[in-house]
Amino acid sequence: MLINKINLFVLIVTCSTVFAGSIVQFEQDGAVNINGTRTFIYGTYRDPSDNWHNFTGIVEAGFNLTHDYYFETKLKAGYTSNDVSNLIAEASAYLDLAYNAGVGVFYGLPREAVWSQDVATLTQIVNAIKNKPALWFWYLMDEPSGDPANEGPMQTAYLTLKNHDPNHPAIIVDNITRLAVNPQVGQHNDSIWVDRYHIPYGVFNIKWAIEDVKLLYPNKPIWAVPESGDRQPSIRSNWLTEPYFPSTVEIRDISTCNSYKALRAQAYACISVPGVSGVTYYWYPKNLVDLKNDVPALWQGHIKLGQEFSQISQALVSPDLVPVTHISVNNEGMKKRMNSLYGYELPEEQYPQIDHYAVWKRWHNGSLYMGFASEYVPGQIITLKLPFEFKQVLQYPGGNVVMKAIPGEKAWLDQNSIPVIMYNVPDYRNISFVLNDTDSVCWRFDPVDISRSYTEDFSGSNNGQPSGWTVSRGAIDIQNNMFVSNATQGSHQQAYYVDQESNQWTDYEVDIDFYTNKSFSSITDHYVGLNLHVTDAGSYVVRIRNVSSYPRLYISKEIGTSEICDLGFITASDFSNNEWYHLSCDVNNNSDGSVSLNAILTKSNDGQHIAELSVTDDGTIAGSAYTQGDVGVHSVMSTGYYTKYDNLMVFRSTERNLxxxxxxxxxxxxxxxxxxxxxxxxxxxxxxxxxxxxxxxxxxxxxxxxxxxxxxxxxxxxxxxxxxxxxxxxxxxxxx
Missing domain, CATH: 1.10.1330.10 (Dockerin domain)
Structure with a gap:
């Protein structure tokens, strides 16, 4: 009897384990959590065999998510209960095969049941397969927003799913050109995946489409569906239905417009958009292009990309705060491209005013991961300034060391392994390289011990002061773990960090996040920012200030507490109130006694560049340059307005002997x-x-x-x- 009870217990545990469904949720930053683990998605719409029983190609290329259109088209008009039962049986078998292959599924609901709003059939299907562990997402529909009448079916299908299965998000795939016309159709889902197929005309069009869709649906996770094909398979599709010698339309590696470089550049462009933690590639059915056999080099590109994503997947979904990096670009290549297109030297102000390079950044296990990619534009010289010195630089795929710090010398570079032209690596913080058409590179920067002299997250009891800080003017204190100025106590709000010999700081970088509720569209003079090199004589003020009804980024020189002289300014037209911004400023003493300051303003949530300004104080304005001092915050607001500060970090340059x-x-x-x-x-x-x-x-x-x-x-x-x-x-x- 005891043995039988043990066997029964084992059977119960085994069955509950085998048939336990997955739990899939989107986290606040757009990453997906599958059974408790943040997961980067590298997906595909089909196995290249176009056989739903076959997962060989999916596994070979390293995809962790798949789908098959077979199940969406299985039910035809006038379907019967037997048809539904057969569909469920095949769907169950498919999901079991996927689970055994180690692959998740975004399962497409039968379109006929969705369009007819057959709630009973949809409910039957959902309840039958919702506990299959390979089920990760429900796929509502391809591109439904083309017709406003589709809102009803989308809403019905979505509510049915949510009523019967809260554990799996429902997604649609669509594009900004349709969603912009019928945005209401895109409301009824948990996530929108954006498709945009423009190869060979561009690889960044999908990035820009994602950004536009995010503006329409700011609270939804927006992901990406890049392409593995190009325009030619659609030509073949048309010719197959007409007597125009279809055998002459052949897609081969030598004739296709796509490539591994374009596949990777698309992916990098997509994941450079904040919140995009998944890319799911679409390619045409096998009757139009046999991906493995017609274009084997392109297929090998998918395998290589899958290997890379496997190696860096945990970094790609890391939630850790990323240090600020400074990136600039010399677009000499764009000038030459414009000259070539137009046959004459086009004025620079008439160039396309969009970035033709993309950058993604993640911080994981104490290292900075960065990926760079180029549009179809040659000769872009990218200059990267790191917030630390690197000890070594690893390159992916592979994880091999391609740059290494050498005591007393310039960095060692493995020029033969780096896929981009290295322009200049003068030290261990600054790197310049060239991106040409669809170039991409992924580096992991392992830092020398990051020389953060001081960090302050302003946590503490409300109405208190952070340790080592003193308020010099107005009222500013901790509120809800932020440093908040209250303009009801006077227009000037200033506080300084005056501890641990900070008044002797010379060369350093300061980073801080800030938020203000004051609109900068009025003429009244308001500003918010940092005080640097604070001494009794005065300080430098790096501030956002409203002048003539629009905001500017200023670097100014304060004399005592009564006079401010401006050293330089630049318009920051994209700055607005009620958003968090990140202000970063380098302060460096020069051998001639002057002080150089470089300030960069970006949005805190997505890193959007707002303004950058560099000045040098050589002592000709308001007396000698300030060569050392404390760090503080400073705002000027009228009654009823306030500024919040958070995440202050000071990085000091460190002189080291050999x-x-x-x-x-x-x-x-x-x-x-x-x-x-x-x-x-x-x-x-x-x-x-x-x-x-x-x-x-x-x-x-x-x-x-x-x-x-x-x-x-x-x-x-x-x-x-x-x-x-x-x-x-x-x-x-x-x-x-």
């Missing part, structure tokens, strides 16, 4: 306990001084077990008499 560089760049020796690049009796003395100590944070605990004993001594001896000092010819040089 030994310190070797250690910072990852070439140190574990046994070098005093960090002088040698392992000798002085290090042994450090070990002896800590002998038999117990603590989780002992820096001499080489074994990591929380105690100093013979285990650590044994590890210490492995490095005995080794050295890596760059200036000692007798030492090893692991960087060579």
């Amino acid at each position: 030994c310190e560089q070797a250690i910072a760049y990852g070439y140190g020796i574990q046994s070098d306990l005093n960090d002088n690049c040698y392992v000798d009796v002085s290090d042994l003395d450090v070990l002896v001084q800590n002998w038999l100590e117990t603590d989780d944070n002992l820096f001499v605990d080489l074994s990591g077990d929380g105690q100093i004993n013979f285990v650590d001594f044994s590890l210490f001896l492995q490095g005995w008499l080794e050295c890596v000092h760059p200036e000692d010819g007798n030492c090893s040089k692991p960087w060579q």
Whole structure:
């Protein structure tokens, strides 16, 4: 009897495990959570075999999501209950095959049942397969917004799904050209995936379409459906129905307009849009193009892209805050392209006023991941300034080191492996390279210890002050874990960080997020921003200020507390109230006694560039330049308006000798306990001084077990008499 009870228990547990359905939810930032794990989606509309029993190609290319149109077209007009039962049986088998292949499914509802608003049949199908673990999404329809009459069927199908299955989002695929005309049709779903097929005319059209759809539906996750084909299969489709020698229309690698470069550039352009955490490729049916056999090089491109996404998938869905990077572009290539198109030198102001490069950024496990891609535009010189020095740079796919810091020298570059032209790498924070037509590159920057001298998230009790801060004018204090100025206590609101020798800061970068409810469309002078190099003599003020009824980014020089002289300004027409912005400013002392400041204003939520301004104070305006000092915040508002500040970070430049560089760049020796690049009796003395100590944070605990004993001594001896000092010819040089 006991054995039978055990067998019954095992059977119950096994059945509940096998048939437990998936739980899929969109998170607030647009990423999808599948069974508790944030997941990047690399999907496809079909296996290249066009056989719903076959998942070989899907698995080979590394897709983790798929679909098949068979189930959407299975029910015909006048379908019977037997037809529905057969559909459910085949759908169940399909989902089981997908689960065994390790692939999720966005399952398409039968169109005939959707259009006829057959709630009973839709309910029967949903209840029959909703607990299949391979079911991740319900696919309502392809491009329904072309007809406003489709709103009713979409609403009915969506409500039916939500009533019977809260665990799987419902999606549609559509485009801005249709949604802009009939936006109400796009309301009835959990997510819209955007398609836009423009190869060979462009690879960024889908990016711009996604951005437009996000404006229509700001609270929905908006994802991407890029293309694996080009215009030619549609030509073949027309010719197949007409007696015009269809055999002459052949799609081959040598004749197709698509390529691995275009596949990847599309994907990078899509995921550069905030919130896009999935790309699902569409290609034509097998009767129009046999993807694996007609264009094998293109198919290999999908395999390569799948390998890359597998390697960086966790980074792509990382929710971590990304450090600010500064990116500029020289569009000399656009000038030459315009000259070629028009046959004469087109004035620069008549160039297309859109970015022809795309950048995505993620912060994951202490490293910065960045991907760059180009539109069909040559010769774009991209200059990247990092918020830290890199120790090494890994490239994907592959994860191989392609740049490496060398003590006392310029970076080592693997020119043969980098797929873009390296223009200049003068140091370990600045990189310039060239993007040509549909070029793309993915790098992971492993930082030297990020030299954040100071960070402040303004958490604390309401009405209190962050540690080390003093209010010099007005009223400003912590409210709901933000620093908030209250203009009811006077127009000027100023506070400064005056702790830990901050008044001696010289070269540094300051980043801060801010929000104001004051409109900058009036002539009244208001401003909000940062004070830098604050001393009794004055400070620099980096501020957004309204002048002549529109906002400008200013860098000014405050003398004491009574006079401000402007060093420079630039219009920031896209700035508006009631949004969070990120202000970043570099302050650098120059050898001639001048001080250079570079400020960049972006939107906090998506990184949209608003304005950038650089000035140099050489002492000719209002006396000598301010060469050191504290950091603060400053706003001027009329009664009833306020400013919120959050996420202040100060990065200081760090001067290192060659030994310190070797250690910072990852070439140190574990046994070098005093960090002088040698392992000798002085290090042994450090070990002896800590002998038999117990603590989780002992820096001499080489074994990591929380105690100093013979285990650590044994590890210490492995490095005995080794050295890596760059200036000692007798030492090893692991960087060579």
